[in-house]
Amino acid sequence: MDVIQALTDAITTKNVLSSVESCRPYECDGLSAYREKPLAVALPDNVEQVKAVLRICKQYKVPVITRGSGTGLAGGTLPLKDGVVLGLSKLSEIIKIDPLQRIAVVQPGVRNIAVSQAVEKYGLYYAPDPSSQIACSIGGNVAENSGGVHCLKYGLTVHNVLSIKVLNMDGEESNFDEKDDGIDLLALMNGSEGLLGVIVEIKLKLLPKPEAAQLVMAAFHSVSDCADAVTSVLEQGIIPAGLEMMDKFSLMAAEEFAKVGYPTEAEALLLCEVDGSHAQVQTDAKRVADILSQKGAYKITVSQSEKERIALWQGRKNAFPAVGRFSPDYYCMDGTIPRNKLAFVLEEIDRLSGIYGLKVANVFHAGDGNLHPLILYDANKEGELQLTEKFGTEILNLCVDVGGTITGEHGVGVEKLNSMCHQYNTPELEIFHGIKAVFDDTGLLNPGKAVPTLHRCAEVGQMHVHNNQLPHPHLERF
């Protein structure tokens, strides 16, 4: 009997896909430049079936790639041709809502926005709001430690998960809870990209909806003035709920797309949202507007109604597709940098853009230092994707060199494996591999993602040399 037959016997025919046609939607995630047809796709109806799939895959030594909604942007759920994609979209039950305790217990396939929708009647919501929130699943959010535009004030996924239930390759269930004693395994699971276990239940923290919110939009003649203004806002003790910056290209594209009245002559545009009690919002919006104008904003708009606030956001929220209209393809980067390095990094990106002959639009989560340069390219032009990736890698290395990191919220997946070699040295990577082996001694859970092999780092020539001692001198390098 082969693995497909065994899966079919265990979780029924309708829950196992293996033909080329039926597997097509699972060939890639949001990073569509990488594709692979999996051996099979298993779509279990319940947790018992998930356990069965894991046990069978272990028995047949078949890799398991756990997948939620497939909206990831780093190829974290790219299939392997000899692997099974374990799709958890049918585990989409909201198991429990306790409005008094402000928690929701959900299955991993529940969509992010569905949680907020289900608890809206209690005046509550689930804070992390990745831009894919209408489609992305909570299980995937935990696996990637997803962010969103409100992270500075309300945190990432890791800050909003209270406990999870996780299966290992034997189908054994463990519970990791914030209240646990000793090391924090719950924190470890957040952002582990499906390499350490299969998450089958999540207890989420819910927050009361703020009474009010107001948006301050400010236009600047230069990027560095805009960055300085952000610094002043934070220095003066205001933590905005959202703080987004766009460069000239992005804001022009966004305006052309959404027609919301962005000042297209500006070099940089800042959207700063404050929320909280009515009194607090009034005070903060005025303070923000004052600080921004002192710091060189030449035009300031403060939203006067909920309708206006939402309208002003529309441009930013559509910035990616808006920029996408200028090019057949675009490649979205996800580095983070200290805010005070922003002007320098943007200048460097501009310089590299000239060298590579590829245009770049920049949107920046200014509050938390997360930069999303969008590199415009044409996949149909011979070699342009490779050139784009090379450019992207240079941008990420730049982020690391100024004290930032290669990925703020999208994850490493397959996309940034080489850049991991730039960010971490050999002993650090060894620790990562050690952690993986403790949770998954079979090495069957999403192999080849998130953490590069030492061999790979040696090959890409980005291995860190610490104290001038070449790590693992006995390893062959070519």
Place this chain on the structure above:
Amino acid sequence: MATLSTPNHAVEQFAEQVKQANLDKQTIQITGNQSKVPLRNEDLNGDPVQELNISNYSGIIEYEPAELVVTVKAGTPLTELQAALAERNQMLAFEPPDYGNSTIGGTYAVGLTGPSKPFRGILRDFVLGTKMIDGQGRQLGFGGKMIKNVAGYDVSRMLVGSKGSMALITEMSLKVIPLAIEVTYCIEMPENEAILLMNKMAGTALPMTGGAYYQGRFYYRVAGEHSLQTNQVGVRECDNSIWLTLNPFRPELEAGEKLWRVDVESTNPAIENTIAVGMGGTRRWVASPHKPNHPYVTLWQTRFAPRHNDTPCVQKIKLGLRDVFDPNHIFKQL
């Protein structure tokens, strides 16, 4: 995170001591100012234990208020760190309890958070990165100074609560928040009513940062500008010092009583022999000769000993991870 840095003499010495301990098969106990865990010169088998004291490795390495991040050496006393932040109108969101000259390293090692836990989050939420020396004396770095960072496993957060048993944390970067201007209100009422009320209030837009019940009174703390409050019957403004009474909580006990820390769901009804409710209802302090029957209970006099309630599967993971960080078991287990 691997970055080029100038050789650090103190850190080199720590690393040497750990490497030497590997050669000598010597157990090391990491200490700070011993405000929580005293040095015991022998381990459970009666073998001698060597001290590795980090209290002299103290001070702020980098602090940029506008980046909302501070990077400190592990031996830095909480008071010193908090004073430096206060000078720039900022604070540690997790309000760590100070047991008397407690260090930030020791606070990280045991993972202690103050009254704002359900409102602002726990200590590990604010850890952005750490530098450490593992059990083989290797100098490692994980995370960084960025609020968002998902490159590699989150080792910096995972090791919060590791009690010096896996690696020596030498430096850490912490997210800080603007200094909160807070007012405390209180009102007399029965415990169960207070538990219900603190949960109800936490679900409203009121910017709550503390909820507790102590000696017949419900206390709650509110930050920033807000409406309502003192116009309610029986509610009055009271002193913010109540939060220091409860954090760290050091009550006088009757003979034969023991102090139990019980972590529960915030809505859990009153537990017998409770002498204080903290952290919005999620923390209960019970004075009793007997262990309360709840899953997350710690006998507070041996508070840093493991609870031993892990399932075999989790136990295996923890032992395995210890071997990854400290294969020769150099660092003492508490």
